[in-house]
Amino acid sequence: MRGTIVTKDIAAASAALQSGEVIGMPTETVYGLAAVIDSHEALTRIFDIKKRPRNNPLILHISDVMQLDEVAASIPEAASALASAFWPGPLTLLLKKHPSVPGIITAGLETVAVRVPNHPVTIELLKAVGKPVAAPSANPFGSISPTEASHVHKYFNGQIPLILDGGSCAVGIESTIVGFENNIAVIHRHGTISEAQITAVCETTKVHSGGAKPVAPGMYPRHYAPKTPLIFSNDVSELLQKFSDRKVGLLYYGEKPAGIESCTVTCSLSKTSDLNEAAANLYTSLHRLDACWLDLIIVQKFPDDGVGRALNDKLKRANYGTIIT
Numbered sequence: 228m229r230g231t232i233v234t235k236d237i238a239a240a241s242a243a244l245q246s247g248e249v250i251g252m253p254t255e256t257v258y259g260l261a262a263v264i265d266s267h268e269a270l271t272r273i274f275d276i277k278k279r280p281r282n283n284p285l286i287l288h289i290s291d292v293m294q295l296d297e298v299a300a301s302i303p304e305a306a307s308a309l310a311s312a313f314w315p316g317p318l319t320l321l322l323k324k325h326p327s328v329p330g331i332i333t334a335g336l337e338t339v340a341v342r343v344p345n346h347p348v349t350i351e352l353l354k355a356v357g358k359p360v361a362a363p364s365a366n367p368f369g370s371i372s373p374t375e376a377s378h379v380h381k382y383f384n385g386q387i388p389l390i391l392d393g394g395s396c397a398v399g400i401e402s403t404i405v406g407f408e409n410n411i412a413v414i415h416r417h418g419t420i421s422e423a424q425i426t427a428v429c430e431t432t433k434v435h436s437g438g439a440k441p442v443a444p445g446m447y448p449r450h451y452a453p454k455t456p457l458i459f460s461n462d463v464s465e466l467l468q469k470f471s472d473r474k475v476g477l478l479y480y481g482e483k484p485a486g487i488e489s490c491t492v493t494c495s496l497s498k499t500s501d502l503n504e505a506a507a508n509l510y511t512s513l514h515r516l517d518a519c520w521l522d523l524i525i526v527q528k529f530p531d532d533g534v535g536r537a538l539n540d541k542l543k544r545a546n547y548g549t550i551i552t
């Protein structure tokens with residue numbers, strides 16, 4: 228295959244999808260590697276290109292809540308309430324799958340993951356295609372998710388024909404995933420839509436306990452990882468002092484931490500400590516630091532609540548656990 232084209236041409240992206248190609252697709256969370264629901268070959272290619280284990284299901288993207296009946300066999304009341312409250316938006320619902328949804332998408336599970344993305348380009352693309360589109364994040368399995376078309380190009384140039392450029396992802400981290408047990412909402416993956424926001428809509432909510440075999444790839448112990456060793460901590464200044472003789476990149480938010488002068492590169496995720504802004508900047512900053520040949524990336528821990536909890540969760544999984552001394 229020749230080099231991958233990065234384009235804003237929605238009609239070209241739609242034509243590629245409809246002819247059974249895998250393409251890079253923008254969403255408000257992260258970029259996806261997209262294929263239409265009914266091309267087994269293209270769906271298979273997603274797993275091959277990503278080197279994603281086949282037992283990790285994909286999220287289906289639909290243009291409108293009206294399309295939900297095509298992919299879900301039943302919709303609990305709590306799910307309808309959450310869809311009305313947060314769609315289009317960064318919330319994925321796990322619903323009993325419609326018999327027509329191919330098993331490769333759900334990895335053989337009885338539930339299907341589905342959401343309506345909140346990005347005008349994606350919605351226009353989905354409408355043009357006219358059928359649901361499956362898309363996991365457009366990164367090799369385990370590496371940092373892409374938040375710009377250039378990240379997708381860096382990962383998959385030559386392996387896909389086209390990347391639809393929708394600009395930088397406004398949300399910047401993966402969607403919150405919610406399943407249902409007897410009409411009770413169960414959070415499977417944290418995202419920018421917080422537990423408190425879910426609970427405000429459906430009064431009973433619980434957080435999935437995980438277990439030995441993660442049900443969502445985002446819950447793998449090591450995921451979202453840069454190549455550079457990464458550690459994160461409440462006390463960044465102590466770490467900066469400890470590693471002052473190393474090439475260190477620092478990601479922080481709010482006030483500049485003491486000792487910042489010893490860093491080779493620094494990125495502020497949000498000067499005003501706005502956690503949504505920090506989420507929007509997290510992966511882009513990690514991509515940037517990971518290209519700097521650093522010995523270590525140090526990240527300031529977030530408050531363990533709401534969006535901060537989702538960010539800490541990503542960082543925990545990006546942590547190699549190898550602290551160089």
Ligand code: AMP
Nearest residue numbers: 284285338339340363364442443444445
């Ligand atoms: P990604 O788009 O790369 O973040 O991956 C899609 C996410 O949706 C993964 O975390 C999947 O495990 C999750 N997912 C998709 N379908 C299901 C399902 N039926 N049950 C649980 N998680 C799912």
Ligand code: MG
Nearest residue numbers: 363364372444
């Ligand atoms: Mg992913």
